[in-house]
Structures are given as structure tokens and as C-alpha cells.
Amino acid sequence: MSEKAKWYVVHTYSGHENKVKANIEKIVENRGMDDIILEVAVPTEDVTEIKNGKRKTKSRKIFPGYVLVKMFMTDESWYVVRNTRGVTGFVGPGSKPIPLTEDEVRKMGIEKHRVVHVEFKKGDVIQVVYGPFQNFSGAIEEIHPEKQTVKVRIEMFGRETPVELEFDQIEKL
Structure with missing residues (x-):
């Protein structure tokens, strides 16, 4: 597999995104497919609400009903993801999944890892x-x-x- 793994969008039943993510990760672990299916993500954003003078930060799904999977597209990986409980299909025409472009991945910030610099240390x-x-x-x-x-x-x-x-x-x- 000389080509790079790509991100694919998987449609799920609404509200089942985290279950689908966990199910795919469990299947990958059980079948030893972590070299084919690399990462599963449910993109979320933190939203801060202020109610009655109290700040509450909630995590909200950016794309409800969708899970993103970074993988090499093979017959086996397609079958595993497509037949995971809660998955209704890949996004793409017919049964042909279309990967996200590099530009889409960058704009969505899927692979951006936030680094937090802490100026405090234990005991301060x-x-x-x-x-x-x-x-x-x-x-x-x-x-x-x-x-x-x-x-x-x-x-x-x-x-x-x-x-x-x-x-x-x-x-x-």
C-alpha cells in the first residue's frame, strides 16, 4: 500500500455516532486491522453557554449522523465498516465511497491536535x-x-x- 490512507465519511443512525465509533474500533482491535483502519473520529466542538450567571461548556457534534474513518480502502475494510451496527453507508454515489480531499480535511481540522501550554505546575x-x-x-x-x-x-x-x-x-x- 504505497498510497496514503484517506478519510471517508460514514453515515450513521442519528445519535449512534459514538456507538459506531466504539464498534468500529473494537472490530479493528479484534481482527488486527489497525494497519488498514487507522483512526475513527466523531468531530465535536466545545460550546460555552451562560445560564443563570453560570458558564457551562458542552461538547456538540459538528456533523450529527456522521463518523469519519481514516483508512486504506480495501474490500475487507469496506465490508467491516459498512456492516458495523448503526452504519447506514458510506457517503458517495451508490456503494462507491468518496474520500475527503486534503483541503476538506484541513478545513475541518480533523487532524489538528490542540496543544495547551500550561504556565502552572503542581505545588504552585x-x-x-x-x-x-x-x-x-x-x-x-x-x-x-x-x-x-x-x-x-x-x-x-x-x-x-x-x-x-x-x-x-x-x-x-
Whole structure:
């Protein structure tokens, strides 16, 4: 296989995207096909809503009813994906799947991996600059760069309490 693996769009029953992704990944693992079917993705975006003064970040599917699969198109890979429970078919005319172009993949940001730079480290003493714990200070216990949050122990009512805070709520002391 000298050519590159390509991204294909698979149509699924609405609301079954994550199940289809898990099913394909399980079949790939069980059949040892990880050299043919490389990656399965359900593109999502984080949407922040503010209700009653509280910020809530939800993950929303960008393409409901679709799953993206990066694979080498062979009879076996086509069969495996096409016959996965919850899949209604590939996107393309008839039974001929059409791969996404490099430009489409780039515009969709499928292969873009977000890098988060954290200026804090475990043990740093910080001050809360806004939110319900404003003006409290404490030491960082855990850092979660993917969620952009930290777990901090602050002293409240004479006892230490662990609190999860967002990066933009705190600053180093």
C-alpha cells in the first residue's frame, strides 16, 4: 500500500455516532486491522453557554449522523465498516465511497491536535481572581490541560477543601 490512507465519511443512525465509533474500533482491535483502519473520529466542538450567571461548556457534534474513518480502502475494510451496527453507508454515489480531499480535511481540522501550554505546575500557590472563590488562595494539586482546569486545595471555614477551577480563574502568587 504505497498510497496514503484517506478519510471517508460514514453515515450513521442519528445519535449512534459514538456507538459506531466504539464498534468500529473494537472490530479493528479484534481482527488486527489497525494497519488498514487507522483512526475513527466523531468531530465535536466545545460550546460555552451562560445560564443563570453560570458558564457551562458542552461538547456538540459538528456533523450529527456522521463518523469519519481514516483508512486504506480495501474490500475487507469496506465490508467491516459498512456492516458495523448503526452504519447506514458510506457517503458517495451508490456503494462507491468518496474520500475527503486534503483541503476538506484541513478545513475541518480533523487532524489538528490542540496543544495547551500550561504556565502552572503542581505545588504552585495561586490566588483565585474571579468566581465564587475569589480572593482565596491555595496550592495546585492536579492539572488537567485537556479540560483547562486545575484542582486546588483552598482553606474554607478552617479546613482544606479541594476545588476545581479553570485556568482563567487563577493567577500565580
